[in-house]
Amino acid sequence: MSQLRDHLSQRALGVKQSAVRDVFDIAMDPNLVSLAGGNPWLDDLPLTELSQTAADLVAKHGTESLQYGTGQGTDEMRAAACTVMAADGIPDADPEHVVITPGSQAAIDTACRAFANPGDVVVVEDPTFVGALTTFTTWELDAVATGTDDQGLVPEQLDETLTRLKDEGRRVAFLYTIPSFANPSGALLPTSRRDEVAAICQKHGVLIVEDNPYGQIAFDGNPVEPIAARHRDNVVYLGTMSKIFSPGVRIGWALVPAALKREFYLSAESAFIHASTYSQMLSTSFVNDFDWTGHVAHVTQLYRERANTLVGAIREHWDPAVEFIDPRGGFFLWATLPEGVDTLEMMAEGIKAGAVFVPGAAFTPVEGTHSTLRLAYSFVSAEKLTEGVRRLAPVVNEAVARTR
Amino acid sequence: MSQLRDHLSQRALGVKQSAVRDVFDIAMDPNLVSLAGGNPWLDDLPLTELSQTAADLVAKHGTESLQYGTGQGTDEMRAAACTVMAADGIPDADPEHVVITPGSQAAIDTACRAFANPGDVVVVEDPTFVGALTTFTTWELDAVATGTDDQGLVPEQLDETLTRLKDEGRRVAFLYTIPSFANPSGALLPTSRRDEVAAICQKHGVLIVEDNPYGQIAFDGNPVEPIAARHRDNVVYLGTMSKIFSPGVRIGWALVPAALKREFYLSAESAFIHASTYSQMLSTSFVNDFDWTGHVAHVTQLYRERANTLVGAIREHWDPAVEFIDPRGGFFLWATLPEGVDTLEMMAEGIKAGAVFVPGAAFTPVEGTHSTLRLAYSFVSAEKLTEGVRRLAPVVNEAVARTR
Structure with a gap:
C-alpha cells in the first residue's frame, strides 16, 4: 500500500x-x-423538440455524430460558439480562433497547460471559482489572490499585486477572472474597471483568462461587454453551453488570440483529442434551430x-x-x-x-x-x-x- | 506577436x-x-433503435442526462464499464475502482497528472500510440523506448531498460503499454510475456498503465487476458467505448488500484469535472439494452x-x-x-x-x-x-x- x-x-x-x-x-x-x-x-428546456433532434442525430447522422471529429471542434460548433459570444457582447469572434473543449473546466486546464510552467503564479480574484483553484494546484501553480469588492476586481490592488510579483521575480502565467456575476461572489465588474484591468495587464505583460459562463444571466437583460470584446489580443476568453443550455453535454470553448491558437489547440488535443462530436452537434442544433435566446x-x-x-x-x-x-x-x-x-x-x-x-x-x-x-x-x-x-x-x- | x-x-x-x-x-x-x-x-450500429434511446434520454430523462453528474462517473456507466471489462477478460472489476473519463486519451492524461512529476520517465514500447507520446510531452516527461518484436514488448529488454534507468537515478512514472493488437503495430503480447512484464515491473517497483482499446477486436474471437486480470494491484487499466461502440461520445475509463483511486479521481475531476452525462447514459444503454457483443x-x-x-x-x-x-x-x-x-x-x-x-x-x-x-x-x-x-x-x- x-x-x-x-x-x-x-x-x-x-x-x-x-x-x-x-x-x-x-x-x-x-x-x-x-x-x-x-x-x-x-x-x-424544450425537451420534447430536443428529443427529436437527439434522435435524428443518431438515425440520420449517426456515422458522423458517433465518429471521431477534428481536434479543434466541428466547424458548425465553432460557428455556434461565435453566435453565443455575439450575445455575450463579442460580435466579431472568428471561428478559426475558437477551440471547443469538453466543458470549460477543460479550457481552464488547457490554459494552464499552454501558458503556465510549474511554479508560475496565477493571479486570481479573491474569492474565485473552486474548480479553477484545484486545476491550478494540479499544475503546480501558485494562485495568488488579489483584492475584490462588491464590484469585483479592484484595479489598484491588481496593479500592486502584479508590481509586487514582478519585484519578486515571479512569472505570472495569467490573470484568471470571472468579471460577470462571478462564481462565487456574483459581483459584476463595471465597464470602466474592465478597461483598467486590461490596461494594467497589458502594462505588466500579463495575459488574461476571462471566464464568462454567467454573462448572459443578466437580470436587467443587458450583458456587460466582456473584456475580450475590446482587448482581444491579450485575452483568452472562455465560454460554455453549461449555463445557457446543458452542463451534461460538456461543451465549452476558448477564443484564443491568433498568435497563441495553434499551441492552445495542440495542448487541448493532447489532453482529450476532441470534445464529444454528438454533444457538439446537439449544442449546435440548440443554437441554430431553437429559440435559445x-x-x-x-x-x-x-x-x-x-x-x-x-x-x-x-x-x-x-x-x-x-x-x-x-x-x-x-x-x-x-x-x-x-x-x-x-x-x-x-x-x-x-x-x-x-x-x-x-x-x-x-x-x-x-x-x-x-x-x-x-x-x-x-x-x-x-x-x-x-x-x-x-x-x-x-x-x-x-x-x-x-x-x- | x-x-x-x-x-x-x-x-x-x-x-x-x-x-x-x-x-x-x-x-x-x-x-x-x-x-x-x-x-x-x-x-x-443499430442506429434506428439507438435513435429511440437517444430521444428517450432527452424526452424522459433530460433533466438528468443534460445536467451535471458526479466526478467519478455515473453508477450505471461504471457498472457498464465493468461489463465491458469482463468481456475483455477481467471478470471481477469493482465499479468503485472505476473512473469514467471523456475518452481514454483523457485517462492517459490523468495518469500523467496523477503519477508523473516533470522530468520523470515513461517507458513505452517502440512503436507506441502517437497520442500518448504527445501527452507525455505536454507533461514534460521523457518517453524512453524499450524494444519490441512482432509479439510486442520483449521482457528481457524491458528488464534492461528499467535497470539502466534505475542506475541512472531516474524516476519511472510508469510503463505505458498496449498489449493487445497495439496501435500502431497490431502486435499481440502472449500471456507468458504478460506475466513476465508484470513481474519485471513489480521487481523494479514500476507501475503499469495498460491501455486496451482493441482487446476485443480479436480475429479468433478470444481476447487474451489483460495484464490487469492477474496483476491488478500494480496496473492502471484503461478501457474505452471508442472501438466497440462510438468514439464520438468520448467515453473511456480507468480501473485503478484501490490505494490510488482517490487521487486519480480528483486529478481527473480537476481536468474536466466529469465526462458527458448524456454520453454516459447512451453508452450505458448500448451495453445494457443492445446486443453489444x-x-x-x-x-x-x-x-x-x-x-x-x-x-x-x-x-x-x-x-x-x-x-x-x-x-x-x-x-x-x-x-x-x-x-x-x-x-x-x-x-x-x-x-x-x-x-x-x-x-x-x-x-x-x-x-x-x-x-x-x-x-x-x-x-x-x-x-x-x-x-x-x-x-x-x-x-x-x-x-x-x-x-x-
Whole structure:
C-alpha cells in the first residue's frame, strides 16, 4: 500500500478533496435544503423538440455524430460558439480562433497547460471559482489572490499585486477572472474597471483568462461587454453551453488570440483529442434551430425571482450584521459574516439545522478562517430557498451574536 | 506577436504538430485513398433503435442526462464499464475502482497528472500510440523506448531498460503499454510475456498503465487476458467505448488500484469535472439494452476480412522485402521496409501516387529516420484497400529497390 502510494505525483498528493466537494456529497441528502450546488434549471428546456433532434442525430447522422471529429471542434460548433459570444457582447469572434473543449473546466486546464510552467503564479480574484483553484494546484501553480469588492476586481490592488510579483521575480502565467456575476461572489465588474484591468495587464505583460459562463444571466437583460470584446489580443476568453443550455453535454470553448491558437489547440488535443462530436452537434442544433435566446431570457427571469426570494428571506430572517452582494445576475449570493465567524465550522451546525451552504474557505487560496459563504439559488424553488434561510437563521444569528 | 508568444509554457513550445496530424489533414482529400486514420466502422450500429434511446434520454430523462453528474462517473456507466471489462477478460472489476473519463486519451492524461512529476520517465514500447507520446510531452516527461518484436514488448529488454534507468537515478512514472493488437503495430503480447512484464515491473517497483482499446477486436474471437486480470494491484487499466461502440461520445475509463483511486479521481475531476452525462447514459444503454457483443463480433469479422484483403494486396503488389506483422486483431498493419528507407519522405511520394499512410516516425520517441509505416484497414472497404496498396506499390517498390 505505502509502496503503491509512492507512485503518486507531487501534484496528486497536493490535491485536496475540497470542502465544496464534501458539501456536494452531503448535499445529496434529500432531507437537507441544499443551497450548495450551482446547477442550471433544465426543466424548462424544450425537451420534447430536443428529443427529436437527439434522435435524428443518431438515425440520420449517426456515422458522423458517433465518429471521431477534428481536434479543434466541428466547424458548425465553432460557428455556434461565435453566435453565443455575439450575445455575450463579442460580435466579431472568428471561428478559426475558437477551440471547443469538453466543458470549460477543460479550457481552464488547457490554459494552464499552454501558458503556465510549474511554479508560475496565477493571479486570481479573491474569492474565485473552486474548480479553477484545484486545476491550478494540479499544475503546480501558485494562485495568488488579489483584492475584490462588491464590484469585483479592484484595479489598484491588481496593479500592486502584479508590481509586487514582478519585484519578486515571479512569472505570472495569467490573470484568471470571472468579471460577470462571478462564481462565487456574483459581483459584476463595471465597464470602466474592465478597461483598467486590461490596461494594467497589458502594462505588466500579463495575459488574461476571462471566464464568462454567467454573462448572459443578466437580470436587467443587458450583458456587460466582456473584456475580450475590446482587448482581444491579450485575452483568452472562455465560454460554455453549461449555463445557457446543458452542463451534461460538456461543451465549452476558448477564443484564443491568433498568435497563441495553434499551441492552445495542440495542448487541448493532447489532453482529450476532441470534445464529444454528438454533444457538439446537439449544442449546435440548440443554437441554430431553437429559440435559445428565449430560453436564456426565461431562465434568467426565473433566476432573478429566486435571487429576489433569497434576498428577501435573508433580510427577514438573518441578523442585519450579515452583509451580502445583492445579485444582479448569475447563480450565486455571497455573504460575509462579522470577522471571527468561521463558516467552515458553521457549516456542520447548518447541516444539523437541515440546510447546507458552501463555506468561503473553498473559494480562496488564502489560508486561515473565513467568515464568508456562498448560497446558490439557481436550482432551488422559492419555497425551499425561504425554508433553507429559515433553517440556517439560528445558526447564523448565534454565530453573529458570539462576535459581539 | 513575439511578446504574446512569451506567454506560452515550455511544454506548449515543445508540442509539435505531429506528422500523423499532418497526415490526417491531408487524408481528408477525397481523391486520396486514406490508410491513415484508425476510425471504427459505425455503419452497422443499430442506429434506428439507438435513435429511440437517444430521444428517450432527452424526452424522459433530460433533466438528468443534460445536467451535471458526479466526478467519478455515473453508477450505471461504471457498472457498464465493468461489463465491458469482463468481456475483455477481467471478470471481477469493482465499479468503485472505476473512473469514467471523456475518452481514454483523457485517462492517459490523468495518469500523467496523477503519477508523473516533470522530468520523470515513461517507458513505452517502440512503436507506441502517437497520442500518448504527445501527452507525455505536454507533461514534460521523457518517453524512453524499450524494444519490441512482432509479439510486442520483449521482457528481457524491458528488464534492461528499467535497470539502466534505475542506475541512472531516474524516476519511472510508469510503463505505458498496449498489449493487445497495439496501435500502431497490431502486435499481440502472449500471456507468458504478460506475466513476465508484470513481474519485471513489480521487481523494479514500476507501475503499469495498460491501455486496451482493441482487446476485443480479436480475429479468433478470444481476447487474451489483460495484464490487469492477474496483476491488478500494480496496473492502471484503461478501457474505452471508442472501438466497440462510438468514439464520438468520448467515453473511456480507468480501473485503478484501490490505494490510488482517490487521487486519480480528483486529478481527473480537476481536468474536466466529469465526462458527458448524456454520453454516459447512451453508452450505458448500448451495453445494457443492445446486443453489444453481437455488434463487436460482427465488426471484428469485418475488420478481419479487411485485414486479410490488405495482407493479400501487399503480398501481391509490394516487394517481398517489405516485412509486416500479420494482424490477428485490431485496426492496424505495421510494415517495415529495408533499412535506409525514410518513410516520412516516402509519404509525400505516396500522396502524389494517390494514397496515404502514417510514417513510423510518428510512433516513436527515437529521433532519426524510420523505415516503418502504419496502414489502417478498419474504416476502408476491400476495394479501396486494394486500390491504396496498388497506388503505393511503385513508391514502395522503388524505395526498396534503391536500398539494393
